[in-house]
Structures are given as C-alpha cells and as structure tokens.
Amino acid sequence: MTPLRIATLAVGIALLMPISVQAGSLEEDVSAAYTEWDTAFNESDAKSLATFYTEDTLFLPASHDIIKSRSGVEEFFAGLFENGVTDHKLELIEAISEGELIVSSAKWSAQGQDDAGAAATFSGIATHVFEKQDDGSLQLKVHTFN
Template sequence: MKVLKRFLPLGLIVLAVSACSNPAADYDVQEVVNSANEQWNAAFNDNDLDSLVELYASQATLSPGNGKVLNGQQEIAALFQGFFENGLHNHQIDTISTYSSDGQISQLANWSADVEAEDGQTLTFQGVLMTVLQQNDAGDWEVVSHIWNMAE
C-alpha cells in the first residue's frame, strides 16, 4: 500500500489514440479526447499494461504528483505495474476543458480511482490531471505528457 500512496496521484489519463489519420485540421478535438479517455480507462481498468503503455509516445513524460518526472515508456510501465499490483481500479476521467492547436490537444480533467483497503472498505482517490496528446506523422494520437495531482 506504500507504493500506492506514494504514487497514487493517479489522474492518469489520456492516451495514444489512433483516431484520425487525416491532416491535423480535420480532427474533432472532443472526439479525439473522448476516444483517448475511453481507451486509457479501458486499458487501465483491464490491467492491460501493454495496451496502456502503447498509448504513450516512446519518449513521453509523466509526473504522478510527487515532484518527480518519469521519462519514456519503460519508467511509465513500472509505475502502472505498481498500481495494478496494489489493486487500483475503476479509473474514471471527467474532462473539464480542452485546448488545441495544429496537431496537439491538451486536456484538463478530474480523475478518480478506487482501491480496496486492508479492512475491506473501498477507498476512492481523486484529483486533477493534464494530458497533452500529439498527432504523429502517421496521423495517430499519442500521449506526450501526462501530469496529475491528488486531492487530500
């Protein structure tokens, strides 16, 4: 549970979406974000580490709210593996706002996730997250930056 509490600011959120291979001007921002959130939540809630990590660019950065920055898919995978081992589940993302420019979308959102405590009670963690999706040369969307915090 220590690993969980230390890194739990899991506003984890959003992800590599192969939603659109059209030129950057031809995408619907809300559709891309909704699809990314659905894919991210599904991979996380299914404990599908491979699918979850593939949503991130190879050199993506992630800060889990502890003042540190993880670099690349390998470090990101290790963090999520710890969450899975500690039973974190039922992750949800509720978008507050989106911001976009040519080939890049940022999302501000609330997040929540549950874990079973040692006494059997369900604890819900929540916070705010920010993700940056970028459209790569193939037209696919991938997470290039992901930051979250956790409410007390």
C-alpha cells in the same frame, strides 16, 4: 428584418460554424482517447497502457517521480495494478489544439484501498498534452495529475 441584416447574420453564422464543428471534433477525439486509455487501465494492462505514450513522454505522477520513458510508465502502472487500483475514469474538462499538440484537462477517479485496507475512492485533476500521430491517433507527450 431587412435583407442586408439577414445576409449579415447568415454570413456571421457561416463563419462560426467551422469553429463549432472543429471544437466538437476535438472534444470527441480526446474523449475517445480517454475511453481507450480507461479501458486499458481497467483491464490492468500496464504494457498496453504504456503504448498510449510517446517514446519520449514526460510522465509526472502525484508521487513526484519524473518518468521519461514508456517502460517507466509501464512500471508505474504495473505497481498500481499490483496494489489493486481499478475502475479508472477520465472526464474531459476542456481541450485546446495548437498544431499537432492538444492540451486537455480532465477529472479522474479510481477505486482502491486506503492505508488501513478499507475500500477508497481516489480522485483529482489531470493535465495531458497529446501529440497527434500521422495516422490521426493521439499519444501522450506529457501527463501529470494530482
């Protein structure tokens, strides 16, 4: 390989490195937010779970409700916990960043009971729009799932 080709390859790799590091960091940040969210959910703590959402959140659950407040989010999850939903898990599919907003998708699953009272696993896909806060934390601006 000629010195010119080696130099060109080195410059190309150097230009790509920040993108790879940035993408990994974004995935790590979103995965960490998912882990914290799952922890609050699995402690059946609706009040703590609501703090993961912005004051003006838009929460669109599979029930087709339109919830636009932290208190509404808290009420929704309190109802799930009263019905015995547990063992929630979010698994990141993909995340992209645009300024202070991060859009991510995830597979979700949880345990509960079906209409007949038998143990059941529920699952689906969720879409999240996080808003990066001044302290670097992520809060949910939009959350919808099926």
